[in-house]
Amino acid sequence: MITVHNLTKTYAGQTVLNIEHLEIPKGQSFGLVGNNGAGKTTLFSLLLDLIQPTSGHIINNGVQVDQSEAWKPFTSAFIDESFLIGYLTAEEYFYFIGELRGRNKGDVDGLLSQFDDFFHGEILGQKKYLRDLSKGNQKKVGIVASFIGNPEVVILDEPFANLDPTTQIRLKGIIKDLAAKEEVTVLVSSHDLIHVTEVCERIVVLNKGEIVKDLHTSTETMKELEAFFAG
Amino acid sequence: MLKYFIGLQWKSFFRSASFKTEIWFKILMALGALYFIAVFLGMGVGAYFIIEKMDIGDPLRVVNRFMVYYLAFDLVFRYMLQKMPVTNIKPLLYLPIDKTKVVNFSLGKTVISFFNLSHAFFFIPFSIVLLTQGYSPIQVIGWHLAFMALIYCNNFLNVMVNNKNSVFYVFVVLFLFAGASQYYQWFDITLYTQPIFDFFYDIPWTATIPWLVLVGLYYGAFTYFKKHMYLDGGLAKKQTEAKMENMEWLDRFGNLGTFLKNDIKLIKRNKRSRTAVLMGFFFIFYGLLFFTSAIEVYDGPFWKIFAGIFVTGGFMFSFGQYVPSWDSSYYPLMMSQNIKYREYLSSKWYLVIIATIISTILATFYLYFGWEAYAAVLVGGIYNIGINSYLVLWGGAYVKTPIELTSNKKAFGDKQAFNAKTLLLTLPKLVLPIIIYAVGHFLIGPVAGYIFVAVFGLLGFIFKERVFTMIEGIYKKEKYKTLLAYKQK
Numbered sequence: 260m261i262t263v264h265n266l267t268k269t270y271a272g273q274t275v276l277n278i279e280h281l282e283i284p285k286g287q288s289f290g291l292v293g294n295n296g297a298g299k300t301t302l303f304s305l306l307l308d309l310i311q312p313t314s315g316h317i318i319n320n321g322v323q324v325d326q327s328e329a330w331k332p333f334t335s336a337f338i339d340e341s342f343l344i345g346y347l348t349a350e351e352y353f354y355f356i357g358e359l360r361g362r363n364k365g366d367v368d369g370l371l372s373q374f375d376d377f378f379h380g381e382i383l384g385q386k387k388y389l390r391d392l393s394k395g396n397q398k399k400v401g402i403v404a405s406f407i408g409n410p411e412v413v414i415l416d417e418p419f420a421n422l423d424p425t426t427q428i429r430l431k432g433i434i435k436d437l438a439a440k441e442e443v444t445v446l447v448s449s450h451d452l453i454h455v456t457e458v459c460e461r462i463v464v465l466n467k468g469e470i471v472k473d474l475h476t477s478t479e480t481m482k483e484l485e486a487f488f489a490g
Numbered sequence: 491m492l493k494y495f496i497g498l499q500w501k502s503f504f505r506s507a508s509f510k511t512e513i514w515f516k517i518l519m520a521l522g523a524l525y526f527i528a529v530f531l532g533m534g535v536g537a538y539f540i541i542e543k544m545d546i547g548d549p550l551r552v553v554n555r556f557m558v559y560y561l562a563f564d565l566v567f568r569y570m571l572q573k574m575p576v577t578n579i580k581p582l583l584y585l586p587i588d589k590t591k592v593v594n595f596s597l598g599k600t601v602i603s604f605f606n607l608s609h610a611f612f613f614i615p616f617s618i619v620l621l622t623q624g625y626s627p628i629q630v631i632g633w634h635l636a637f638m639a640l641i642y643c644n645n646f647l648n649v650m651v652n653n654k655n656s657v658f659y660v661f662v663v664l665f666l667f668a669g670a671s672q673y674y675q676w677f678d679i680t681l682y683t684q685p686i687f688d689f690f691y692d693i694p695w696t697a698t699i700p701w702l703v704l705v706g707l708y709y710g711a712f713t714y715f716k717k718h719m720y721l722d723g724g725l726a727k728k729q730t731e732a733k734m735e736n737m738e739w740l741d742r743f744g745n746l747g748t749f750l751k752n753d754i755k756l757i758k759r760n761k762r763s764r765t766a767v768l769m770g771f772f773f774i775f776y777g778l779l780f781f782t783s784a785i786e787v788y789d790g791p792f793w794k795i796f797a798g799i800f801v802t803g804g805f806m807f808s809f810g811q812y813v814p815s816w817d818s819s820y821y822p823l824m825m826s827q828n829i830k831y832r833e834y835l836s837s838k839w840y841l842v843i844i845a846t847i848i849s850t851i852l853a854t855f856y857l858y859f860g861w862e863a864y865a866a867v868l869v870g871g872i873y874n875i876g877i878n879s880y881l882v883l884w885g886g887a888y889v890k891t892p893i894e895l896t897s898n899k900k901a902f903g904d905k906q907a908f909n910a911k912t913l914l915l916t917l918p919k920l921v922l923p924i925i926i927y928a929v930g931h932f933l934i935g936p937v938a939g940y941i942f943v944a945v946f947g948l949l950g951f952i953f954k955e956r957v958f959t960m961i962e963g964i965y966k967k968e969k970y971k972t973l974l975a976y977k978q979k
Contacts, residue, residue, distance in 0.1 A: 307826040311970045331828045341977075342823040344752070346759040346895065348732045358748040359828045388732045388759070390896070408828070 260285040260412065260444045261306070265315035268301055268468075276301045276468040278315075283446070285411070288438030290459030290476075291448040292484065297465040299448040300338065303416050306446075307336055319412065332360070336414035337401035345390030349382045349400050352389060353407065360408025367407060374403050377429045394421045402430070406437070413437065414446045419454050427454065434458045452484050495595045527611060534615030538623065550620060550633075554687035555680045561640060562665045564609075568648040569658050570765065572605050579719065593715045597708065600645055609641050632694025636687075639700035646707040650714055749837030756816060757809075760895035763816060766808040770845070773804025774853055777867065781859040791936060794863065795927045795943060798870020799878070799920060801853050805845035806874055806882055813838050813886035814965075815893045818976040825969065831962050838886075839879055839958075846874050862936070869943045870923070876947030878919045880957045887964045890975035 263281035267274055276298040283289050291299050304310045306317055308324045316323050319330040336342070344352055357367035371383065381396050389397060398421050405413055418434070419427050435458050438445045449455040455462060456476055464472035464487060472487060474480050541549040582592050600606075617634045621627055651657050671677040689696045735755065740747035757763045780797035800807075809816075817824055824834065850871035856863045923943050930939035950957070 307822075309822050309825060309970075309973055328830060331826065334826070336826055338822065341820055342826075344820045344823070346755060347752075348734055350734055351755070354736075355748065355752060356827065359745070361828075386732045391732075 260287075260320055261446075262318040263315070264318070266302075266305065266312055266317060267314045268298075268305065268310065269313040274313075274468055276305070278302070278468075278470055281463070281470065283444060285444055286438075286441045287461055288434070288445045288459045289447070290455040290462040291446065291465060292450070292452060292455055292462060293448075293465035294488070296467070298468040299465055300416055301468075302465070303336070303338060303414055303446070303448065306414060307334070307338070309338075330412075333411040334414070335360075335405040335408070335410035335412070336416075337398075337405045337418070338414070338416040340394075340397055340401070342401050342404075343389050343397055346388050348388060349385065349392075352400060353404055356404045356407050360410075362408050370407060371403070374433075377403070377426065377433060379426065395423060395426065398422060399426065402433075411442055412444045412446070416448050417450065418447060419449055419451050431458050452481065452488070456480050456484065499599070530608070530611035531615050534612040535619055537612070537616055538619040550625065550691060551684070551688065553616070554691070555684045557637075557687050558680060558683040559665075559669065561644060562661075562668075564605075564641070565644050565648060566658075566662060566665065568605050568644060569651070572600075572603065572645075572648060583719070589716060589719060593712055593719065597646070597649065597711055597715065600649065601642070603645070606641055606645055609637075613637055629691050629694050632697040633687075633691040636690035636697035636700045639697070639704045643700060643704050643707050646704070646711040649711045650707070745833050746837050746840060749834065750841060753816075753837070753841050756895070762893060762895050763809065766812075767805060770805035770808040770849075773800050773807070774802075774849055776804070777801040777853070777856060777863070781856060781863040791931060791939070792924045792928060794866040795870060795924050795939075796920060798866035798868070799874060799923055800870075801856070801867050802846050802849045802871035803874040803878060803919075804849060806842050806878060809845070810838070810842040810879070810882040811885065812889055812891075812893060813883055814972060815886070815889045815891055815976075816895070818892040819895065821973055821976045825973065831965055832958060835883060835958065835962060835965065839883060842879050842882060843875055846871055846879070865940050869940045869947070872944045872947035873923045874947070876950030877922075880950065880961065881919050883961050884964065887961070887968045887972075890972055892976045892978065 261281075261283040263278050265280070266276065266278045268276040275296070291302065293299050301310070305312055306319065306324065308330075311325060316325060318324075319334060322330040324330050344355070347355065353367050353371060354364055357363070362370075371378075378399060382392075382399055385392070389400060392400070398418070402415060402418055405415065415434075418430060422430060431454060434445060434447065437443055438458065438460070445459075447455060447459060460476050462472070462474045462476055462480060462484070463470055464474075464484070472483070474483065537553070538549045541547075541552050546552055579592060579596060613634060617630050620630045668677075668679045672679060690700075737751045737754065740751045740754075743750065757767055777797040777800065780793050814821065850868065853867045853871075854864070856867050923946070926942050926946050927939040930936075930942035
């Protein structure tokens with residue numbers, strides 16, 4: 260589904276990302292871990308064509324992302340609050356995304372009804388604009404919005420951060436369900452090794468912009484990761 | 491301590507993205523600034539002689555008479571545009587810095603703001619002229635110092651009434667009422683205020699009174715700020731109750747409707763965009779200056795075209811000018827969602843076009859000033875739709891200043907928001923139609939001039955697809971730089 264070729268990103272002579280080759284097959288749940296500055300968000304931003312690669316390129320389902328916009332219909336993401344429109348209510352935001360993705364109100368309502376638990380009564384019908392929601396609730400909105408319109412690639416940057424424990428557990432369930440679908444490729448980054456080993460079948464460790472480990476999740480994965488990060 | 495504060499300020503200015511433009515733009519900016527300084531100086535120097543020539547009395551007394559409006563207008567202007575000093579206080583709260591110092595610095599910072607210093611360009615030359623004309627030095631100095639204090643009183647008054655819209659609107663209504671009743675000669679407020687201002691000249695030591703008031707106001711602003719310097723107090727963001735709006739009537743326009751819906755909400759729900767639209771609306775009346783022969787220099791035929799462009803293009807200039815920046819806080823979403831650049835741009839284009847058409851219709855009242863006035867408006871509208879709408883979008887590609895939607899304070903008052911590239915693009919928007927008109931006017935006649943401008947506008951309409959492809963290309967090229975700049979808040 261996604262292929263990375265000789266991808267590098269350099270800022271003022273400093274290489275922050277350097278991936279020679281990375282192949283993410285369709286339907287995989289892909290976890291990205293690494294310390295701060297390892298290049299996780301850089302990689303995701305490159306996938307979404309929000310920054311330009313210094314060299315190399317990314318192919319998403321046959322589309323080179325920095326050349327064509329054709330990846331947009333089947334790719335969705337939530338990176339940070341800049342993916343939210345502050346002056347809309349949660350519903351208006353969901354419908355807006357729905358309309359962009361060719362889904363009418365009924366479709367969106369149907370999807371939202373599956374997330375009642377996750378929203379915990381704090382999102383819908385709140386008479387609040389998104390800019391006035393708490394960080395955690397904003398995140399819930401952004402994550403669920405990225406599921407609208409059956410995207411084939413879902414990219415979530417640090418989805419567990421800022422969420423309360425209950426919501427974290429529910430989110431794990433949601434991502435697992437999503438990953439179980441054959442046709443959906445899920446990319447998740449996290450600082451939390453336990454969460455990411457639980458929801459992802461494959462884990463890639465980035466360190467200073469390079470891939471240092473590429474693991475198929477198993478019972479030993481957690482130990483191996485801990486050993487690596489303990490230094 | 492002060493050294494650190496000033497250092498922080500310095501860095502926030504010089505490290506902002508919009509400041510890092512090419513050198514020749516900087517030169518142009520400097521020239522522009524010099525020009526405005528010259529204009530103000532000219533006004534300060536010229537005011538005396540103009541009033542003298544008009545022969546309506548002693549220039550100083552005349553100035554004193556209208557000073558109440560000057561000060562009131564200054565207050566309104568400040569309220570709408572001057573940035574409050576609370577920004578950037580938050581990170582200082584946790585640090586071991588005396589709160590008194592933080593407040594003093596924040597308030598002190600407003601003293602050197604453009605809103606205060608710009609008045610010096612009028613008062614200093616005017617006072618100097620007074621001295622050269624034989625007015626008593628001590629009295630002039632007293633008068634001058636009194637007004638300096640009054641300007642600063644406005645400054646701190648504004649700090650204190652900030653965000654109290656009810657107070658503000660009452661004040662504006664009173665101000666407008668006073669102006670109207672003076673015009674219709676029901677009641678003349680200046681009769682009562684002029685003696686106060688005259689006092690400062692006649693009895694110079696009375697100038698200490700505004701200074702005492704100023705000290706009082708500073709103290710008031712200081713205690714107010716210190717009391718409200720808590721995250722849930724003065725530093726808290728205001729919340730408004732949200733209302734859902736579906737606007738289903740726009741659904742029939744497909745994707746275009748989706749964007750238009752969003753833009754309408756953007757305008758309705760954010761302070762900054764509401765102000766822009768309001769300013770655009772006031773432009774409709776700008777033409778009155780030209781068509782009523784209120785100002786002599788504006789009587790030339792070319793100025794009529796100039797007026798036509800402004801009257802119908804108010805929204806275009808105040809809102810359209812900043813097109814992608816309105817979406818700056820969620821630009822990454824717009825760039826990665828299922829949106830084609832072209833659709834995004836054309837929705838903005840339609841918004842500008844619709845607003846221009848509405849302005850043109852609203853401006854029908856210019857017919858009262860004769861067919862030529864309305865022809866200028868109409869032709870200006872056509873040119874705006876056909877040519878300027880593209881130029882505005884084009885210029886938008888270079889606007890790299892993120893807009894903070896919920897705050898009004900950066901509309902003009904912030905140096906960081908100044909963009910010379912858009913300023914430069916204003917030239918073809920305004921000068922080109924005048925040149926086109928001049929060609930027609932001199933070769934054939936005024937009617938031909940109007941027709942020429944209109945034809946030019948219509949030609950632009952025909953080339954829409956071509957032009958859009960070009961603008962789309964520029965936006966794509968600038969995309970990454972824009973995204974980066976918008977990250978800076």
